[in-house]
Amino acid sequence: EINITRSGAIFTRTAGEVSQAGKIGLVTFKELKEKLPGLSRILERAGGGNLRYRGNDVLPAEGTVHQGFIEQSTVNIVEEMAAMIQCYRAFEANMQAIRAQDSALQRAVTQVGRVSPR
Missing domain, CATH: 1.20.5 (Single alpha-helices involved in coiled-coils or other helix-helix interfaces)
Known part of the structure; x- marks a missing residue:
């Protein structure tokens, strides 16, 4: 059984024991909307098809994770x-x-x- 909290923490239950398996990173890129035309200047390849932010302006996100919902x-x-x-x-x-x-x-x-x- 897998449970995900609203903060993004992932918990698994194996043989009745609950343990945290990881955490979904929820972040907000500072001023991303203003920087959209030059995404290559603020994002870089991080391997495996992933991207990461070049600067240190990564802020905690205000969103939450909802388990069991289908995103429309x-x-x-x-x-x-x-x-x-x-x-x-x-x-x-x-x-x-x-x-x-x-x-x-x-x-x-x-x-x-x-x-x-x-």
């Missing part, structure tokens, strides 16, 4: 699907324009220098 998406699926379809249509239109340009260039290359009888 913050994405509106209908809007995102419509945006994806719009992007796909724009992609298809651009591909068609590229094919037309490629065809015109191909004709120009093969017909340049060709002497036509009069």
Whole structure:
């Protein structure tokens, strides 16, 4: 059995004995919203696909952990699907324009220098 407290502490129960197995780190990056355009300046790779904060401005988070809850998406699926379809249509239109340009260039290359009888 695994229990997670609101502060992020992870407890396991094995053979009736409860022990702390770890803690989920809840932190807030100071002024992250202002720094979003330059994330590479404030975050660095920490191995295993993880990132870590470069500075010492890591503050304790104000959030809590809730065990047994399912996190809901913050994405509106209908809007995102419509945006994806719009992007796909724009992609298809651009591909068609590229094919037309490629065809015109191909004709120009093969017909340049060709002497036509009069």
